Amino acid sequence: MKDFVLNVVNKLNVAEDKDRVSVVQFSRDPETHFYLNSYTTKDDVLDTVRVLRHKGGRPLNTGAALQHVRDNVFTASSGSRRLEGVPQILILLSGGRSFDNVDVPASALKDMGVLIFTVGSRSSDSRELQRISYEPSYALSVSEFTDLPNVQEQLLNTVEAVTVSVTPASPTPTGMSV
Template sequence: MVASFDLDQRKDKVAVVQYSNNAELNFNLDTYKTKADVLKHITSLKPKGGRPQYIGAGLQFVKDNVFVPNAGSRQDEGVKQILIVLAGGRSRDSPRGPASMLKTAGVTTFAIGSRMSNSAEMEMISSNPNFKYSKTMSINMLKTLYPLVVRQPAGRDVVFLLDGSDATRSGFPAMRDFVQKQVDTLSVDDGKDRVSVVQYSSDPAVQFYLNTYTTKREVLDSVRGLRHKGGRPLNTGAALRYLRDNVFTASAGSRRPSGVPQVLILITGGRSFDSIDEPASALKQLGVLTIAIGTRGSDPRELQTITGEPSHAVSVSEFTDLPNVQEQLSSVMSTVPMRVTPLTPTVTGKNMTHLQSPVSL
């Protein structure tokens, strides 16, 4: 597999970890700079030894020690993260939790097992049931499937969270117009971008999910028909928590597990009545890029806490001034990493980790 990667130009990076009763790093993503060095090390690998097998602990080790920036991971730059698990037996611990955390972190996992492996475990570990293989079919299938994993449409999942409390009634039409202008710049019709709109006051209300509409016309028609929600107080924290649990999810149309960038655009006119610290942190952990736009009734420090980046917190005097920040918002949106579709089925731009059982396959 490594022989087919583009390592010499640093488009791809490779790491190898062995596991048995514990995990052992053979080399990380930044250890070697050339394909020759990587292949030389792989050729000299010796079985780690040890028993029993703890696949769950091995997955946890990879998440905490390999798919991290200081070990060479470029996930923050939008580079695809791929894990190949080679297993020769059943695990003595449960891989469910660590496998789920890897998926949440945006890592695409392929599991290859021998006849001594547990098929249910392999399926649990894999990002997709189609990514589970037996020894005999593994290499050819992986070579076929890699391009399909990496060559996904460029795009973003964009969620608008709108302050629909009593205090924004007069400014709501301007807020609605602003959302329309933003949607008009997105590539919805070709399936690249997806859009969701949520209003909130004391509680959130979904206007439509990321997978509700598939054309720009449908999205725009729905936005034009938005009616002010009303209600009080303004619970921004509860709304952010709701988005994490109900909108940035696969069932609601989020493509985060496939590595599609997740963007939240919050437009608010006041201070939150509840705490935003934990929900905002949880969204950051999901990898959601948040842009917050507030009026003079908002708390600038609160907006910066929500975004985690001062330049992503924008202020206007009134909602009618929203067109003045259109260009600034477009500039921030342009920094969101976009997935690129190669012209040929060549696998490039990956951080690859092989997690191997010491049992020979």
């Protein structure tokens, strides 16, 4: 999963007036490692992601994580430029079925205009991931997280196509939940 995040960040144009990145991990409780305005260079983001440790644990409260991202990441004080019309992207990696409700927080994020993409492993509920995603087609699956490189290009191409259609300026702040 860490390699996937590193590879995605490597494709971005990270800068204060370009792409912004946040990383939140979750299991029982969400944990924000850094916010959209924490780093303004790709190297700083990559260095921080490289030293992250996988949170792990159960139960998996995806709904709480989505609510946390809505309340704490996609906010102006955390570096979101949503109110300036900059596309907001969330890439959610999930290793299992949520133990809490995902529908209300996912709808709240979508109502804010956040484009949610999901990638789940074999243990995930594909219907749940489709409900979380902005569009059901934005939900991808892999057998194991070691297969993430197989969907990475597809995901990035879809994100790029969607953000270009949302705004021709195409800066894309990205919140990632791992």
